Amino acid sequence: MLNYQADPELLRNKVILVTGASDGIGKEAAWTYARHGALLVLLGRSQNKLDRLAAMIQHETGVSPVVYALDFLTASPQEYHQLAEQLSSTFHRLDGLLLNAGILGTLGPIEQADPAEWQQVQQVNVTSTLLLIQALLPLLRRSPAAAILFTSSGVGRRGRANWGAYAVSKFATEGLMQVLADELATTHIRVNAINPGATRTAMRAKARPDEDPGCLPTPAALMPVYLYLMGNDGRSVHGQSVDAQPPRNG
Ligand code: NAP
Numbered sequence: 001m002l003n004y005q006a007d008p009e010l011l012r013n014k015v016i017l018v019t020g021a022s023d024g025i026g027k028e029a030a031w032t033y034a035r036h037g038a039l040l041v042l043l044g045r046s047q048n049k050l051d052r053l054a055a056m057i058q059h060e061t062g063v064s065p066v067v068y069a070l071d072f073l074t075a076s077p078q079e080y081h082q083l084a085e086q087l088s089s090t091f092h093r094l095d096g097l098l099l100n101a102g103i104l105g106t107l108g109p110i111e112q113a114d115p116a117e118w119q120q121v122q123q124v125n126v127t128s129t130l131l132l133i134q135a136l137l138p139l140l141r142r143s144p145a146a147a148i149l150f151t152s153s154g155v156g157r158r159g160r161a162n163w164g165a166y167a168v169s170k171f172a173t174e175g176l177m178q179v180l181a182d183e184l185a186t187t188h189i190r191v192n193a194i195n196p197g198a199t200r201t202a203m204r205a206k207a208r209p210d211e212d213p214g215c216l217p218t219p220a221a222l223m224p225v226y227l228y229l230m231g232n233d234g235r236s237v238h239g240q241s242v243d244a245q246p247p248r249n250g
Pocket residue numbers: 019020021022023024025026043044045046049070071072073100101102103124151152153154195196197198199200201202203204
């Protein structure tokens with residue numbers, strides 16, 4: 001899967017929504033899916049950044065993505081349903097959902113964790129994915145073959161000191177993925193999680209300011225796994241948590 005080479009037409013005419021599409025891994029995934037023929041819905045909190053990305057995608061592919069700004073920290077369940085209604089009238093169905101948006105919060109020991117920030121991290125990293133899935137499942141059910149991809153982390157599989165709210169949110173993400181995968185086991189909707197691994201983005205720079213970003217893979221290096229699990233070649237994979245890069249030395 002790590003060396004997967006996707007057919008350039010892999011995602012032709014598939015409707016794919018990417019959250020956190022304005023930056024980092026989500027931005028790269030949106031570009032990559034668009035280059036493989038997908039019709040993109042770019043979701044994030046920064047209208048300006050999403051508009052800029054949409055213009056670049058339109059320029060390169062000739063196809064204009066739909067841009068939808070929503071702040072996962074403050075959006076109500078009703079706002080998620082309004083998004084679903086708009087997509088239903090534009091596309092009628094959804095073939096792919098990449099749940100990628102996330103925040104790190106403040107790293108530090110559990111003893112010192114700020115309860116208000118703890119809830120914010122869970123809201124953006126976990127509860128928003130529940131609300132999106134609840135709103136969008138009817139659209140995903142209309143697809144002949146749909147894929148939901150959660151975004152996990154190494155600290156969501158094995159706890160690590162000082163990663164507090166973020167690590168716990170990623171454990172919850174793994175749990176939500178497994179429960180949903182079991183519930184949808186007999187449907188045509190497959191559900192998996194991707195662990196990107198340490199990647200050269202703003203979030204990683206915030207988490208590890210001591211690290212040389214030049215030593216880390218770029219988001220582009222992860223895309224074989226993002227393509228494989230989103231496209232029909234990955235249709236036999238369900239309920240799995242998959243690494244997007246090989247284990248690092250040391
Ligand atoms: P990033 O560069 O910081 O990008 C995060 C994205 O999430 C941005 O598009 C951001 O929007 C969006 N976002 C943040 N808060 C939001 C909110 N309240 N409402 C809506 N959107 C919001 O992070 P990244 O490194 O690409 O991370 C992407 C995913 O991979 C995350 O789930 C992260 O936990 C996971 N991950 C990353 C690494 C790594 O090393 N980079 C490792 C393991 C897992 P703005 O542009 O408006 O800020």
